[in-house]
Amino acid sequence: MGDRSLTEADYAPLSKPLVPTSAEHTQTQDYSGLFVDGSDSQSRSEMQALPQGQFGDKALTSTNRFFPLASDDPGTQHEMGLDPSMRRRRDEWAERGAAKIVKNVVDPATGELTKHVVKMGIKDFKFGEQLGDGSYSSVVLATARDSGKKYAVKVLSKEYLIRQKKVKYVTVEKLALQKLNGTKGIIRLFFTFQDEASLYFLLEYASHGDFLGLIKKYGSLNEKCARYYASQIIDAVDSLHAIGIIHRDIKPENILLDKDMKVKLTDFGTAKILPEQPSNNADGKPCFDLYARSKSFVGTAEYVSPELLNDSYTDSRCDIWAFGCILYQMVAGKPPFKAANEYLTFQKVMKIQYAFTAGFPLIAKDLVKKLLVREPNDRLTVEQIKAHVFFHGVHFEDGSVWDDDAPEIQPYKVSAEAMKPLPKISETDAATKLASLHLASNNHPEAQDCSVISMSAATAAFNKDYTGQTKSGNKANASVRSVSNNTDREKIQKKISKVHASQSSPSIPATSSAKETRGHPSDVFWSHYLQTLDEHVLFMKEVEISARDVGNPRVDLGTVAPDYRNPSDIDPPPGDSGRFYKRMLVITNLGRVLIFVKRSLRMQEEHEFELQFELQLKQVKKINLINDQMLQIDDSRTIFIGCKERPFLMKIWKLLSSEISANPHVPSPKLDHKMFDRFISSKKQNSKKKSQAPPVPESGKLVNGLPGSCISKASEEGGPNMKRLPSLQTRSSSNYSKLLARSTEMRKNVTRTNEK
Numbered sequence: 001m002g003d004r005s006l007t008e009a010d011y012a013p014l015s016k017p018l019v020p021t022s023a024e025h026t027q028t029q030d031y032s033g034l035f036v037d038g039s040d041s042q043s044r045s046e047m048q049a050l051p052q053g054q055f056g057d058k059a060l061t062s063t064n065r066f067f068p069l070a071s072d073d074p075g076t077q078h079e080m081g082l083d084p085s086m087r088r089r090r091d092e093w094a095e096r097g098a099a100k101i102v103k104n105v106v107d108p109a110t111g112e113l114t115k116h117v118v119k120m121g122i123k124d125f126k127f128g129e130q131l132g133d134g135s136y137s138s139v140v141l142a143t144a145r146d147s148g149k150k151y152a153v154k155v156l157s158k159e160y161l162i163r164q165k166k167v168k169y170v171t172v173e174k175l176a177l178q179k180l181n182g183t184k185g186i187i188r189l190f191f192t193f194q195d196e197a198s199l200y201f202l203l204e205y206a207s208h209g210d211f212l213g214l215i216k217k218y219g220s221l222n223e224k225c226a227r228y229y230a231s232q233i234i235d236a237v238d239s240l241h242a243i244g245i246i247h248r249d250i251k252p253e254n255i256l257l258d259k260d261m262k263v264k265l266t267d268f269g270t271a272k273i274l275p276e277q278p279s280n281n282a283d284g285k286p287c288f289d290l291y292a293r294s295k296s297f298v299g300t301a302e303y304v305s306p307e308l309l310n311d312s313y314t315d316s317r318c319d320i321w322a323f324g325c326i327l328y329q330m331v332a333g334k335p336p337f338k339a340a341n342e343y344l345t346f347q348k349v350m351k352i353q354y355a356f357t358a359g360f361p362l363i364a365k366d367l368v369k370k371l372l373v374r375e376p377n378d379r380l381t382v383e384q385i386k387a388h389v390f391f392h393g394v395h396f397e398d399g400s401v402w403d404d405d406a407p408e409i410q411p412y413k414v415s416a417e418a419m420k421p422l423p424k425i426s427e428t429d430a431a432t433k434l435a436s437l438h439l440a441s442n443n444h445p446e447a448q449d450c451s452v453i454s455m456s457a458a459t460a461a462f463n464k465d466y467t468g469q470t471k472s473g474n475k476a477n478a479s480v481r482s483v484s485n486n487t488d489r490e491k492i493q494k495k496i497s498k499v500h501a502s503q504s505s506p507s508i509p510a511t512s513s514a515k516e517t518r519g520h521p522s523d524v525f526w527s528h529y530l531q532t533l534d535e536h537v538l539f540m541k542e543v544e545i546s547a548r549d550v551g552n553p554r555v556d557l558g559t560v561a562p563d564y565r566n567p568s569d570i571d572p573p574p575g576d577s578g579r580f581y582k583r584m585l586v587i588t589n590l591g592r593v594l595i596f597v598k599r600s601l602r603m604q605e606e607h608e609f610e611l612q613f614e615l616q617l618k619q620v621k622k623i624n625l626i627n628d629q630m631l632q633i634d635d636s637r638t639i640f641i642g643c644k645e646r647p648f649l650m651k652i653w654k655l656l657s658s659e660i661s662a663n664p665h666v667p668s669p670k671l672d673h674k675m676f677d678r679f680i681s682s683k684k685q686n687s688k689k690k691s692q693a694p695p696v697p698e699s700g701k702l703v704n705g706l707p708g709s710c711i712s713k714a715s716e717e718g719g720p721n722m723k724r725l726p727s728l729q730t731r732s733s734s735n736y737s738k739l740l741a742r743s744t745e746m747r748k749n750v751t752r753t754n755e756k
């Protein structure tokens with residue numbers, strides 16, 4: 001359509017009703033239970049074809065972008081400067097585009113209730129602050145002049161919709177919201193109206209903003225909060241699917257929180273509305289084919305399901321995938337699949353390449369693992385999710401997920417409780433039994449996996465590497481973070497030891513007796529441990545951390561403490577107590593950087609935290625912690641870090657006066673690299689034997705599974721996703737289809753090379 005002027009004919013579809021209006025609505029003064037369309041009522045029976053496809057660029061960038069005035073008297077400001085013909089058109093539209101509302105009005109003379117049809121449009125609301133900006137809309141706060149009630153009004157520019165051929169998506173959004181009207185957990189659409197320039201959706205106002213804001217504010221959510229919100233999200237998804245609607249773009253930005261902090265799903269612009277299937281259901285419930293495949297390339301990179309990328313289709317199970325991503329994000333504070341750009345994110349999704357953060361609670365981890373499964377058939381169903389032990393005590397059947405008050409929001413902190421293995425399935429618990437039966441029939445390989453998180457193993461490795469032996473019992477397996485009080489820490493570790501003692505954990509090989517592990521280089525330990533995992537160590541360094549702020553030259557632990565490998569035996573040099581730190585830096589192929597900091601001298605404190613970014617750490621010489629959120633690598637590259645333990649990080653930072661030097665402990669850095677290269681080449685050989693993996697194309701090294709050249713220009717930014725993620729369909733400029741085609745082509749090439 002280009003930049004040509006739009007004609008009457010172009011606007012025609014928007015001047016007609018987009019969907020049939022509800023004829024039997026019962027309206028009250030506050031518009032509850034109401035769905036009314038403010039369009040020409042003559043064409044009511046017209047139903048547009050259900051749209052599919054993609055949205056376009058950032059919306060409302062056209063000159064017609066509308067921002068309602070935040071004025072008490074909108075009339076005067078509009079009147080000034082309006083020529084008579086414009087005024088006439090505006091008045092025409094006030095009449096033509098208004099919603100027709102049936103109001104119950106009390107007759108002052110008789111006291112009787114009578115029904116009046118009134119027209120409502122822009123003049124009936126006071127507009128306030130902008131609540132959000134979508135890819136094709138702006139959302140503003142609106143207060144009804146008559147009742148003082150607050151609403152959110154989604155404003156869509158007609159010109160933009162027409163130019164970008166997005167009209168049909170507005171139709172879908174409206175139709176979906178109409179079908180879902182009154183469904184718990186779904187934002188309510190009261191009515192729509194329009195004027196010459198814009199369409200307006202009068203929506204229920206979700207005063208607590210969106211879920212991304214909540215996660216951002218607290219960094220993460222503890223299990224109680226995660227359970228509360230996850231139960232509402234999955235119940236809302238269940239309701240959608242039951243009505244034959246697939247959302248297809250579930251993400252924290254599209255989950256709103258109402259005045260009671262309860263979930264309201266929004267943004268149905270890319271939803272799929274399924275046709276009803278013939279059914280003999282005795283209960284008369286409508287029947288939909290939730291597995292009907294759709295080829296639309298919709299969603300948001302970080303939450304898009306692998307079948308869309310690998311096999312170019314989605315069905316209702318894409319919502320389950322997105323739910324898995326969000327559950328992970330609640331606890332970890334960042335989405336599981338996140339890279340420097342969408343292309344790399346796609347690669348991670350396609351390969352299901354993600355890692356759990358340190359201390360991720362085991363029960364939630366089990367659920368996430370069963371959701372982030374490549375094959376949609378192997379993914380848990382909504383029913384199975386609800387029956388998962390993570391939701392133990394949540395009563396979906398009686399609707400109490402919506403009645404319970406929201407818990408006090410707290411960020412996630414690892415605890416002994418969180419590290420408890422999955423409880424045994426009770427035979428009497430019908431729901432759990434159902435889930436386990438389904439799992440069995442799905443032959444889900446991970447169903448039995450209650451393994452301890454890899455970070456625990458890392459802690460164990462750390463203990464062993466630094467003491468030369470596994471610490472008493474399974475204590476080394478305990479991963480305790482940010483417990484500053486030594487006594488508390490010990491108590492917690494004892495508790496965890498008990499838990500772990502009763503469990504056979506693959507993290508610590510059963511054979512790892514003190515005798516056997518003594519003197520093992522850490523890479524041997526890691527190669528042993530990581531044999532069964534997708535994640536493997538790319539690089540590991542023992543480093544020392546020194547405090548320069550005290551004015552002393554950096555202390556060489558190797559000199560001061562010859563028995564560096566067994567620091568628990570070292571006595572602090574007089575006056576220097578508490579100034580020595582030891583650290584192990586572990587970089588894995590999943591882009592994880594694990595740093596274990598141990599304050600030396602009798603092992604008084606031990607902490608671990610995790611950073612996530614992508615870079616080739618071989619080059620790294622120095623790491624500075626700039627503040628509690630930023631890490632600077634080699635003076636130039638600044639990385640945002642996703643450290644949930646900010647207080648701890650701050651503590652380290654303060655202690656070290658902003659600088660951490662990462663110097664290899666081994667006398668020659670080359671030795672370090674040699675060890676590492678040996679480790680990697682043996683790792684490569686092992687994995688070749690194991691999986692007959694295709695050879696790496698000669699053209700270049702693989703970085704994250706891709707030729708390095710593909711990401712040479714990628715920004716190094718990583719860390720938690722704290723930006724609002726635009727939906728795929730909203731950025732035609734970045735052309736996802738092309739990206740996808742490129743990555744598919746690349747995979748084909750690799751396969752072809754192998755076949756040759």
Ligand SMILES: Nc1ncnc2c1ncn2[C@@H]1O[C@H](COP(=O)(O)OP(=O)(O)OP(=O)(O)O)[C@@H](O)[C@H]1O
Nearest residue numbers: 131132133134135136137139152203204205206267
């Ligand atoms: N009912 C509401 N109450 C409060 N805030 C809202 C409401 N609806 C939307 N918002 C805010 O506006 C933002 C954009 O809304 P929405 O997602 O519906 O727009 P969109 O144009 O469909 O966006 P996109 O397609 O890019 O996801 C939301 O992320 C939210 O912050």
